[in-house]
Amino acid sequence: MKKLQISLWLCCLVFATGCTEKDLAIYEPATAGSSIYFADKFDGAVIGTSDVMATYKLRQISLGYVRLELQDTLIALPVRFTGNAALQDREYSVEIDPASTMQQGKHFDFVDKHPVMKAGKFTDSLRIMMHRTPDMQLDTFSLTLHLRPNDNFGTALQWKKLPSGRDSLDVIRYDLAIDDVTGIPGAWTDALVKPYAKDYFGDYSRAKFLLMVQVIGMDPDVLAVMPAATADKYKVLDKIIVWGKYMAYWLGIEKQQNRIHYDENNAEITMGTRSY
Template sequence: MKNIVYSLSILILLVVGACKKSSLITYQGQPDIYFDDATRLPTLPGDIILDSTIVSFAYSTVTDSISKIIIGVTGAKADHDRTYKLEIDPKSTAISGKHYDALPTSFTIRKNKLKDTVLLKMHRTVDLQTTESTLILNLQANENFVTSMADKVINKTTGKKYSYITYKVYINDIVKRPSGWFDTYLGVFSRKKLFLMVDVLNVQPSFFVGQPSLGILGAYGKYMQRYLNDQKAAGKTVFEDDGTEMIMGPGVQ
């Protein structure tokens, strides 16, 4: 009996010793730096993790937009600030000072933190109505962080990957015919007509995305046609960008 108790005691001491040793194991090597969006978990079924984002002004009335780009690092928190390197890829077509505000000259993971947020302010410019601009951000290794966690294969058949250290921001103001546009009441779609309706009717451009009530669309169409008629009678005929007179749909004439 004593031998059994003695053996169990030795076994317990060995297990406890092993646990104590394993608890002393800490992160070895320099921490990796990455874009947080590429490592997050899906929040809803069908949620797709991407290494890019689209900022579209198309169905909004704002002139500026601010996006939060979150940078993360692996390893333990540090008791001091750590700078990291974030650069604009020369292949970017977005222009600093025009499409977006210039980024800071230095970036820092603050002490006792594992993440940093970069605020990217973008501007609605006329050229974005026809051409999408791309801002490409690259994280690079420095004395504090490495970039060994570069990418992940998401399709083994095609070899398609997404990146942890390159992030693309697509900026546009390209307005296409919205799904809720009903020609019978609203007539031929144009960007100019859409935003004229936004101003005259005091509605949001997004109202025409989806399935708005046909009754409301009919009422809007009639109101707008009266507005256009009044403008014409006052010698202020509204023309489309192609020079043709703006009219609403045949169902409200």
């Protein structure tokens, strides 16, 4: 299963959604009250395609291709409510499911200890700071959050049906899974592409790959996930040749300045023989 890859240029991942009066009018405040829910899950159910459903039933995050110096990642989950905006700030309640394997204070922290829906607003962002820990390289950790009723908000709007009516999403529950596992990118394993990766990039190492992503500024998926069509693979070969030669040049300049880069095995990072 392809996991959601977090772009290396970002230390913040924000799931943004809008809020319209039409959305809010779907549920009458007189019957549902001010019911709070996760906005992107609700909007995903409105779209209702199979890939959207899979995404929102479990949001998967992989730090495997994020450069190593980025140790913290900010995630913002939009929260919305039915009914009218208030003239004052209103606190809402979030509960961590006891079955979660992520530990608060170790793997994550809430940025706001007491999340608040601001006065005059219909949407807030529940902000979570994810901490990159060594055990994430060995296992996938889960975090399940539940919106709970309090004096300000109810949770009468729990399920949002798909347009087909055959399935629905629990919109007051959010499931996250995170790891820091890096598999060998497809460029080093694909039958057509791997001879070029060997010749221009050399042997694979995680540190080398992350350094390439950082220096070149490329999308890691270009080398991590190979396209199915042969014609598209040939386009990847062109990039491999250019990137391999550039990295060899860059590493040479770095070495002249006494900045030698090493991989996770303390071996000097070099490129493939055809890049020199």
